[in-house]
Amino acid sequence: MSRFDNKTALITGGASGIGAASVKRFFSEGANIVIADMDTVSGEKLVAELGEERVAFVKTNVSDWASVQAMVAFSVEKFGRIDVLFNNAGIDNYGLTPDLDVEQWRKVITIDLDSVFYGCKAVIPVMRENGGGAIINTASASGLAGDYGMTAYNAAKGGVVNYTRAVAVDHAKENIRVNAICPGPVATPIIAKAQQIPGLQEAWDAAVPMGRFAKADEIAAVVVFLASDDASYVTGSIMSVDGGLTAHTGQPNITNIIANAKEVNKM
Numbered sequence: 001m002s003r004f005d006n007k008t009a010l011i012t013g014g015a016s017g018i019g020a021a022s023v024k025r026f027f028s029e030g031a032n033i034v035i036a037d038m039d040t041v042s043g044e045k046l047v048a049e050l051g052e053e054r055v056a057f058v059k060t061n062v063s064d065w066a067s068v069q070a071m072v073a074f075s076v077e078k079f080g081r082i083d084v085l086f087n088n089a090g091i092d093n094y095g096l097t098p099d100l101d102v103e104q105w106r107k108v109i110t111i112d113l114d115s116v117f118y119g120c121k122a123v124i125p126v127m128r129e130n131g132g133g134a135i136i137n138t139a140s141a142s143g144l145a146g147d148y149g150m151t152a153y154n155a156a157k158g159g160v161v162n163y164t165r166a167v168a169v170d171h172a173k174e175n176i177r178v179n180a181i182c183p184g185p186v187a188t189p190i191i192a193k194a195q196q197i198p199g200l201q202e203a204w205d206a207a208v209p210m211g212r213f214a215k216a217d218e219i220a221a222v223v224v225f226l227a228s229d230d231a232s233y234v235t236g237s238i239m240s241v242d243g244g245l246t247a248h249t250g251q252p253n254i255t256n257i258i259a260n261a262k263e264v265n266k267m
């Protein structure tokens with residue numbers, strides 16, 4: 001008996017990165033899975049890899065309310081119920097406020113924040129009928145503080161964080177648990193282009209107390225925990241999965257500086 005036998009998990013952005021790692025993890029724990037993504041090629045490839053018996057793909061644009069309603073209707077039609085919604089699809093964005101087009105701002109807010117509201121709005125009535133469920137929203141370490149040049153992303157992910165708390169409070173008595181994860185840097189396609197900028201990888205690793213990026217599997221493990229009955233008393237929590245990134249004030253590493261100064265004095 002596995003933790004998700006006879007349960008259905010609907011995973012947005014499930015064709016790549018954190019979403020795809022979560023698809024595989026839910027699959028290994030017995031769930032039926034609906035992968036919802038814009039990327040049909042990668043989504044269908046994952047279905048072919050895992051088999052059509054327990055995995056299905058539905059092309060979805062999470063920033064479009066009608067598309068999200070169709071995604072939920074497809075999942076109910078296919079597997080009869082939805083026990084878990086992982087609102088995970090998202091895009092990143094760089095740009096200082098004066099340089100950011102209004103359209104660019106709206107795009108980030110609608111894909112990264114409106115989508116989470118749409119997903120919850122469409123799935124909560126289904127979960128009510130089932131007697132409960134678990135929703136996990138992908139926020140980010142960037143939802144907890146500001147980054148240089150990432151205003152739209154910071155605003156959207158900050159919105160996901162507080163929306164998660166509010167919706168968790170509203171539906172706690174209906175046995176619908178709602179939590180958010182805040183990953184630090186994770187080695188996925190979304191971040192791959194930035195990793196190629198000379199010096200950025202080293203600077204990023206140095207900013208994370210654990211000294212490295214997460215693997216997508218390490219995020220998926222937390223998602224599956226939050227979705228499971230092992231987290232039955234966890235709702236409204238904002239879980240950092242960031243190698244210590246946001247535990248740090250940002251002050252310089254005084255211990256290292258003192259040690260280096262002593263080395264210099266010995267010379």
Ligand code: NAD
Nearest residue numbers: 013016017018038061062089090140183185186188189190
């Ligand atoms: P990824 O690019 O590998 O996956 C994102 C997926 O979302 C893709 O499959 C893409 O096709 C899909 N998607 C994008 N826009 C969509 C839309 N409008 N409708 C449907 N699907 C859409 O990136 P990832 O790192 O796995 O990102 C997943 C989530 O994690 C995002 O919300 C991202 O902001 C968040 N996150 C990522 C990191 C990181 O370092 N990788 C850190 C913190 C948070």
